[in-house]
Amino acid sequence: MEYLSIIFQEVYKILFLLIPVLVAVAMIVWLDRRVWAFVQKRQGPNVVGPFGLLQSLADALKYIFKEIIIPASSNKIIFILAPIITMTLALIAWAVIPFGEEQVLANINVGILYIFAVSSLGVYGIIMGGWASNSKYPFLGSIRSAAQMVSYEVSIGIIIINVLLCAGSLNLNDIVIAQKKIWFVIPLFPMFVIFFISALAETNRPPFDLPEAEAELVAGYQTEYSGMMYAMFWLGEYANILLMCALGSILFLGGWLSPIDLYPFNLIPSAIWLIFKILFLFILFALVKAIVPRYRYDQLMRLGWKIFLPLSLTYVVLTASYLYYFNLLPKI
Amino acid sequence: MIAHAIFFYTFSLIAVISAIMVTVSKNTVHSVFFLILDFISISCLFIMIGAEFLGMIMLIVYVGAVAVLFLFVVMMLNVAQQKNQWFISTTSSKHIPVGIIISTLIFFELIIVIGGWKYKPDLFNSNNLDITSEVSNTHSLGQVLYTDYIHVFQISGMILLIAMIGAIVLTFRKREGVKKQSYIKQISRERSEGVEVLEVPSNKGVKIDD
Numbered sequence: 001m002e003y004l005s006i007i008f009q010e011v012y013k014i015l016f017l018l019i020p021v022l023v024a025v026a027m028i029v030w031l032d033r034r035v036w037a038f039v040q041k042r043q044g045p046n047v048v049g050p051f052g053l054l055q056s057l058a059d060a061l062k063y064i065f066k067e068i069i070i071p072a073s074s075n076k077i078i079f080i081l082a083p084i085i086t087m088t089l090a091l092i093a094w095a096v097i098p099f100g101e102e103q104v105l106a107n108i109n110v111g112i113l114y115i116f117a118v119s120s121l122g123v124y125g126i127i128m129g130g131w132a133s134n135s136k137y138p139f140l141g142s143i144r145s146a147a148q149m150v151s152y153e154v155s156i157g158i159i160i161i162n163v164l165l166c167a168g169s170l171n172l173n174d175i176v177i178a179q180k181k182i183w184f185v186i187p188l189f190p191m192f193v194i195f196f197i198s199a200l201a202e203t204n205r206p207p208f209d210l211p212e213a214e215a216e217l218v219a220g221y222q223t224e225y226s227g228m229m230y231a232m233f234w235l236g237e238y239a240n241i242l243l244m245c246a247l248g249s250i251l252f253l254g255g256w257l258s259p260i261d262l263y264p265f266n267l268i269p270s271a272i273w274l275i276f277k278i279l280f281l282f283i284l285f286a287l288v289k290a291i292v293p294r295y296r297y298d299q300l301m302r303l304g305w306k307i308f309l310p311l312s313l314t315y316v317v318l319t320a321s322y323l324y325y326f327n328l329l330p331k332i
Numbered sequence: 333m334i335a336h337a338i339f340f341y342t343f344s345l346i347a348v349i350s351a352i353m354v355t356v357s358k359n360t361v362h363s364v365f366f367l368i369l370d371f372i373s374i375s376c377l378f379i380m381i382g383a384e385f386l387g388m389i390m391l392i393v394y395v396g397a398v399a400v401l402f403l404f405v406v407m408m409l410n411v412a413q414q415k416n417q418w419f420i421s422t423t424s425s426k427h428i429p430v431g432i433i434i435s436t437l438i439f440f441e442l443i444i445v446i447g448g449w450k451y452k453p454d455l456f457n458s459n460n461l462d463i464t465s466e467v468s469n470t471h472s473l474g475q476v477l478y479t480d481y482i483h484v485f486q487i488s489g490m491i492l493l494i495a496m497i498g499a500i501v502l503t504f505r506k507r508e509g510v511k512k513q514s515y516i517k518q519i520s521r522e523r524s525e526g527v528e529v530l531e532v533p534s535n536k537g538v539k540i541d542d
Contacts, residue, residue, distance in 0.1 A: 117396060120396030121395060124400075157392075302515070
């Protein structure tokens with residue numbers, strides 16, 4: 001009986017996090033399309049529901065009722081597994097995101113490494129989908145994305161080291177609390193910019209959406225997918241984008257801390273602040289999508305390996321020496 | 333404890349079965365996927381004994397980077413179509429004895445290493461190593477790695493760097509007549525050097541050299 005009640009409690013907690021995340025993903029797709037439309041002086045989706053808010057639900061219904069086509073020459077098990085893996089990996093990372101001092105599903109010691117590991121596993125959904133389709137465009141798209149995501153993970157990892165030097169802990173909650181005096185975006189501003197661009201590349205967003213460059217590769221790794229399986233890739237992609245925004249706001253924008261630690265602002269629940277910060281970063285993501293043209297592949301690789309990697313490595317040395325010289329290293 | 337045992341046996345069963353499947357499966361890409369499954373279950377086992385840092389690093393380095401490159405290479409080589417023949421064929425089995433010799437060698441080496449570990453308790457008595465629940469194992473690992481074993485640590489990093497440079501040098505070749513794009517040139521181009529306005533006399537034309 002005791003075990004059962006523990007399991008029920010955990011399932012309840014997980015659902016309490018998971019359902020808002022899924023709803024948020026649906027809403028964020030709408031927001032993305034709206035922002036994109038407004039930049040280009042269009043209306044965007046505004047028909048279904050008030051302001052078109054129910055557009056994503058309508059899309060989801062459409063996807064559910066569409067037929068799932070599995071290519072005859074594909075590797076069926078891996079073909080079906082790929083979207084499931086993408087979506088699962090995008091959702092399990094949310095377990096360690098702190099929404100408040102106590103409001104976290106799993107307050108583990110190595111939270112940041114966990115997120116990094118899960119986001120680095122995300123490449124498998126794409127590779128598996130591209131390979132199992134047994135067709136040229138998906139395969140080329142997946143090979144591109146594998147190279148791209150592995151390269152940009154390196155620079156994200158080194159940027160995380162910068163933050164860890166200042167925070168002195170791998171626990172996400174401790175990283176947030178370490179920013180009580182000053183948000184890391186101020187001393188580490190160059191790293192924030194590089195993190196933002198690397199996050200764009202890591203989540204295959206424009207201008208780095210080469211794995212699905214529709215002009216050259218039709219839709220990259222998603223070409224052979226249809227119906228609900230395509231929708232799962234899509235949901236996974238947006239959940240990953242939200243996760244990157246959450247990671248950016250925890251590492252640099254003070255996570256769930258309120259920007260002004262004074263009376264009326266203290267009353268607002270910490271989760272609201274985090275959501276605002278995530279939304280702010282997401283709108284930046286959407287603006288970039290609308291404004292910037294797509295990179296060429298060799299330019300992308302050059303940016304990752306020849307500019308971001310040396311720059312962030314140099315900044316690690318600078319941060320470490322500064323903290324050591326002024327005796328500011330965090331005490332453990 | 334029961335839950336712990338259930339998890340332990342699940343993960344170790346998956347690890348052993350997928351390790352067997354790596355060698356048995358006929359499709360090379362499937363082998364790599366089983367290898368990834370093996371890595372993941374091993375890192376779960378690491379996390380279960382409390383070595384969460386090691387488990388996560390295992391996931392990041394082996395699954396996130398090394399296995400991706402494996403997959404990359406295996407897919408590019410297009411060995412998916414070549415079925416693994418020697419497991420089925422009985423005629424050409426020259427490499428099986430070699431494989432058996434090497435695997436017995438590795439097996440005995442493992443026995444020696446593990447046996448030596450068991451009978452040399454000093455190995456655990458490193459100066460700064462204290463396993464307590466208060467200090468997180470990331471912290472204690474850093475304490476040992478950057479004090480007692482700093483030289484070994486640095487040397488292993490150097491070896492990896494040399495391996496990388498060696499691989500680049502071995503595969504790097506300069507080809508003649510390949511057009512390259514210089515970003516600095518592209519950016520610093522101005523209108524005066526790119527565009528030339530010519531008077532074109534009718535019925536004669538002009539000669540443009542390019």
